[in-house]
Amino acid sequence: EVQLVQSGAEVKKPGESLKISCKGSGYSFSNYWIAWVRQMPGKGLEWMGIVYPGYSDITYNPSFQGQVTISADRSISTAYLRWGSLKASDTAIYYCARGGSSTSYGFSSYDLWGQGTLVTVSS
Amino acid sequence: EIVMTQSPATLSVSPGERATLSCRASQSVGSNLAWYQQKPGQAPRLLIHGASTRATGIPARFSGSGSGTEFTLTISSLQSEDFAVYYCQQYNNWPATFGQGTKVVIK
Numbered sequence: 021e022v023q024l025v026q027s028g029a030e031v032k033k034p035g036e037s038l039k040i041s042c043k044g045s046g047y048s049f050s051n052y053w054i055a056w057v058r059q060m061p062g063k064g065l066e067w068m069g070i071v072y073p074g075y076s077d078i079t080y081n082p083s084f085q086g087q088v089t090i091s092a093d094r095s096i097s098t099a100y101l102r103w104g105s106l107k108a109s110d111t112a113i114y115y116c117a118r119g120g121s122s123t124s125y126g127f128s129s130y131d132l133w134g135q136g137t138l139v140t141v142s143s
Numbered sequence: 144e145i146v147m148t149q150s151p152a153t154l155s156v157s158p159g160e161r162a163t164l165s166c167r168a169s170q171s172v173g174s175n176l177a178w179y180q181q182k183p184g185q186a187p188r189l190l191i192h193g194a195s196t197r198a199t200g201i202p203a204r205f206s207g208s209g210s211g212t213e214f215t216l217t218i219s220s221l222q223s224e225d226f227a228v229y230y231c232q233q234y235n236n237w238p239a240t241f242g243q244g245t246k247v248v249i250k
Binding site for chain 1: 144175177179181186187188189192193198199230232234235237238239240241242243244
């Protein structure tokens with residue numbers, strides 16, 4: 021089965037670090053872009069950035085640049101989203117989503133989504 | 144950044160009726176426009192890409208049209224499972240951007 025499976029919900033305190041994951045299976049993970057999308061409580065979708073696991077090409081939304089780190093390990097078909105110091109405003113559901121192949125250069129729609137990871141940051 | 148504006152914010156429709164959702168881009172995105180459906184507690188699902196191409200497994204009652212800055216998603220005859228929030232997304236420029244969503248509710 022073609023799927024993206026994300027790590028489980030997290031509850032953290034402000035200032036703590038966190039890394040969540042997104043594991044692809046059933047397709048050639050290295051050959052498709054993976055995007056991260058934020059959805060704050062009761063709000064819409066925000067594109068955070070994108071990674072091409074084949075050669076770890078990464079582009080960030082300027083709104084999130086410096087706030088998070090996106091990475092991927094193609095050897096284990098997993099993409100990551102990391103925070104060095106969480107804030108209460110990072111409370112949200114985070115989705116990973118599969119984009120196009122290398123020839124799309126990352127400019128594509130997202131046809132496969134993970135189930136989402138709820139991150140709650142509270143003192 | 145390209146701003147995507149969806150209208151209306153909420154659309155009240157009776158089952159079996161047609162629903163028409165609009166999406167406007169602040170500058171041309173060509174045909175690099177997708178539509179997604181999101182139900183409560185679920186991840187978004189791709190409905191339309193390339194402005195008018197249905198994604199795999201999407202029923203024919205969903206259709207997309209438009210190019211440049213004006214786009215439309217039409218649901219020809221609303222079924223009970225179609226009541227959800229719909230988002231448009233442009234992928235012509237980085238950062239990719241989403242509209243704020245249109246919530247389709249039962250009339």
